[in-house]
Amino acid sequence: MSIVHKATLTPSKNEIFGAWLATQTWCEGDLASMIGSYRFDDPAGRVGIECVLLEVGESVVHLPVSYREAPLDGAEDFLMATTEHSALGTRYVYDACADPVAVRALLAAALTGATQEPMDVYDQGRLVERRDTVVTAVGTGSWSPDAVPHLDGVTIRSHGATPRVEAGGFTVTVKRVADGSEAEGDESITVAWPGGSGALVAVTHL
Template sequence: MADIHTAELNPGKLEIITEWVAEQDWAAGLDLDAAPLEKVSAYRFDDPAGKVGLEVHIVRSGDRTLQVPLSYREAPLEGAEEHLITTMEHSILGTRWVYAGMGDPLFRQRLDHAIATAETSAKQYRVDAEGNKLEEITEVAHAFGTGPLPGAGDVDLLHELTLDSPLEATEAGLLLGRWEGQPHSVVLAVMV
C-alpha cells in the first residue's frame, strides 16, 4: 500500500524524468523538443518499512512509450551516488533524494519479489498532511507478476514498451501491466 500526499514538488516528477531520459542511451532518437514527454500512467511497489517511494512512470513521446523507474528516499543512499538523479522538495515530506530505480537495491528487490510471488503493484491511497487515508487512487496502472522463472538470475525492466502485442499471464518470469486506455496486458519486465 502506498500513501500519496497532495503536495507540491520542486522540481516536478515529469521535469525530473524528462531531464534524465534525455541523457540515456536507450532513449536515443527521441526528440523531446518536438514531442515532449507526456504522462500516461504510473504504478508503485510497496516498501515493507514504509520509508521509500518506489514508483514506475509510464510516459509517451510521439509514438514511443517508455518506463522510468524512480525511488524517493528521505536521505542519501550510501554507495548509490552514480544512480542519484536529483533531489526534490516535497511540501509535506521535505527533501527527497531521487534515484534511478534500477540502481536502488530496494527497488530491484521489490520488482523481483513482485514477479517471483505473482504479486500485484501497490494499492495507492490519497492521504492528508497528517497521514489519514482519504480515498483509493484507481486511475493508476495495474502491474502483476506471473511467478518465478527457474534458473533466472536477474530482472530486466523494459525501458521501451511494445503496446500492440497481447499477452496474458501464460509465461513465468514476467511483470505485466495494464492501464486506462491500454486494452491488453503489456510486458513491463522479464526475469533473465
Template structure:
C-alpha cells in the same frame, strides 16, 4: 502501505526525468524531446515505510510514432550512500520535504521488492490511491525463487533497450524493459497497461 499524498512536488517527476532520460543508452529521441506522463505505472511498498517506489511511464511525443519509456524511481528523505551515479535529481515534497530521486535498479529496497513481486510475495499498488492494489497489473511468477539476500550487491547493466539486474551467474536475472511496446509474450513477467489502458506491455521479465 503505499501512502500517496495529495500535495506538490517541485520540480515534478517528469521535469526531473527530462534532463536525465536523454543521457540513457536506451533513449531513442532527438535533441528536443517532449516528455509527458503516460497513464500507466504503479507503485510498490517498502515495508519499512522509508523509501518510495514507483514505476513511472513517460512518453516522448517528439519521437516518430511516440516512444514510451519505463523509468522506475525510488525516492528517499536523505542521500543514498554510494549512489551518486544513480541520482536522477532532488525535489521538494509539499509534506515530506526534500526528496532524493534515484534510478530504481540501483536501490536495494527496489530490487528486493521487485523480486518479491515476481515471486508472488508483494502486490502492485495503485499509483494514485493509498493502500489500493492495482488489479490492472498482471504478474506471472512461474515459481520464481526470491533471493533472501544480496540485494545491495547485484550487478546492474544498461543496454540499448533494457536494464539487467543480476544476482550472480547461477541465478536468473531480472530485466526491466526500458522502452515499452504492446506485448503479450509468456514467461515470468510483469505486464501492465499504459495510454489510458488501450495498450498492454511487458514491464519486467526474468531471463
C-alpha cells in the same frame, strides 16, 4: 496499500523525468505526458517505489524510480535529481535499477504473483482519496513471499534501454521502452495501460 501524500514537488516529477530522459541516448523525443504509474511497497516503509509510464515522442517509456530521504551509498551515478516535497522534505530520486530495495520489490512481485498496490492519498495524516487505477501490474509467479531472498546489493550488468541487474541469485531485466516486444525470463511482471500491455519486467534464476 501505497501511501501518497497530497503535496507539491519542486522540481516536479515531469521536470525531473523530462530532464533525465533528455540525457539518455536510448530515448528519442521529448516528454509529452505521464500516462500513469504502478507502485510496490518497501516493507520497511522507508523507500518510495514507483514505475512510471510516460509518453515520450512516439514511444511509451517505462521508468522505475525510487524516492529516498537520504542519499543511497554507491549510487551517485544513478541519482536523477533531488526534489523538495512539501510534506516529506528533501527527497532523492533514483533510477530504481540501482536501488536494492526497489529491485527486491520488483523481484518479489514477479516471483510471488503480486499486484500493484492501491494508491491512497493522505493530507496531513487523513485519507482523502483512493486514486483510480490507470496502470495495472501483476506478477506471474506463485512463490511464497518468505522464499524471496533478501538483498545486500545489486550488480548492474547492462544499463540503457533494457537494464539487466543481478540480485540475490537472479537477473532482473527491465524494458524501458514499450515497443511491443516483452521482457523474457522465468517469471515476469505484466503491465497494462490505456492502449497497451506487455511484460516490462522479467526475472531469471542464475
